[in-house]
Amino acid sequence: MSQANNGADLDASASGISSSGSKRKRSFVWDHFTKLDNAEKCVCDHCGRIYTCNSTCGTGHLWRHLDRCEGHKKGNVSQEALQTLNLGHTGVRIKVEELRDIHEVKDCLRKTKGMTDQLALTKATITRTQLVSAGDHVCLDLCSLMKHGEGLLVGTYSGGLFLVHSEHSESNPSASRPFRVHAGPVHAHIALPDGKTCYLSELQEGKDVMLVNQNGMRRTAMIGRIEIESQPLILVEAMTLEESNIHQKSMSIFLQNAGTVGFVTPHEENNPLKIVIPVTSLKVGDEVLVRLHSE
Numbered sequence: 274m275s276q277a278n279n280g281a282d283l284d285a286s287a288s289g290i291s292s293s294g295s296k297r298k299r300s301f302v303w304d305h306f307t308k309l310d311n312a313e314k315c316v317c318d319h320c321g322r323i324y325t326c327n328s329t330c331g332t333g334h335l336w337r338h339l340d341r342c343e344g345h346k347k348g349n350v351s352q353e354a355l356q357t358l359n360l361g362h363t364g365v366r367i368k369v370e371e372l373r374d375i376h377e378v379k380d381c382l383r384k385t386k387g388m389t390d391q392l393a394l395t396k397a398t399i400t401r402t403q404l405v406s407a408g409d410h411v412c413l414d415l416c417s418l419m420k421h422g423e424g425l426l427v428g429t430y431s432g433g434l435f436l437v438h439s440e441h442s443e444s445n446p447s448a449s450r451p452f453r454v455h456a457g458p459v460h461a462h463i464a465l466p467d468g469k470t471c472y473l474s475e476l477q478e479g480k481d482v483m484l485v486n487q488n489g490m491r492r493t494a495m496i497g498r499i500e501i502e503s504q505p506l507i508l509v510e511a512m513t514l515e516e517s518n519i520h521q522k523s524m525s526i527f528l529q530n531a532g533t534v535g536f537v538t539p540h541e542e543n544n545p546l547k548i549v550i551p552v553t554s555l556k557v558g559d560e561v562l563v564r565l566h567s568e
């Protein structure tokens with residue numbers, strides 16, 4: 274792959290926002306390595322080799338490894354083969370040597386074929402809403418069009434994530450932006466396709482996020498543009514609807530207080546058209562969909 278050759282350029286182009294508001298760099302190489310211990314060492318996600326990665330040694334040696342890494346190459350071959358499958362071939366035969374290979378192919382299939390498995394979503398009841406002051410709010414534009422009822426899982430804590438709807442509007446098609454989600458402030462957690470979460474401030478253009486619909490069907494989409502602007506926020510708190518109090522769980526989220534921002538609601542047999550509640554008309558007692566996320 275050419276990623277290693279372009280390492281320096283990619284490093285320079287990848288950016289996030291620091292607490293001071295200035296741009297900081299975060300290398301795309303961290304999509305392939307996981308930091309260990311005190312971030313002094315890291316492990317290659319594809320082959321398990323361990324490298325030094327403290328702040329003084331840069332990422333050049335990690336890019337060089339990625340260029341040679343057999344595990345990474347195998348993953349790329351699987352992905353290319355499966356993407357070709359999308360263009361009209363009827364089958365692909367892939368030779369696997371280890372169990373891990375099968376998992377990599379499964380991940381590639383998930384990325385390539387879109388909709389795959391179903392995620393368990395839970396009903397939660399809104400317990401409080403409060404207008405608060407402005408905060409740095411993250412607006413995500415994806416390289417995919419979302420369907421009505423699809424959104425991203427976001428929350429103040431990673432253990433309880435709300436299904437935040439896209440700016441898809443059936444009632445006002447001219448104002449519809451089905452590629453956009455007003456996701457929340459920089460500190461909020463967002464669910465990723467690999468089952469982990471990250472802060473909204475850590476997202477980068479080119480990174481994948483997980484789209485989920487009202488039925489819990491999920492697929493992967495790539496971020497095309499990120500805009501962070503100061504916006505008036507609303508604090509929303511909710512509680513899950515477990516019969517036993519022991520298992521009740523409370524959760525919260527801050528969102529931009531605008532009519533284009535809303536939550537996906539649970540399916541109701543007697544009101545199948547009610548899919549989204551805008552935050553501007555949210556009331557205590559309304560039901561929304563949440564994901565109880567376990568690390």
Ligand SMILES: [Zn+2]
Nearest residue numbers: 317319320342
């Ligand atoms: Zn490796």
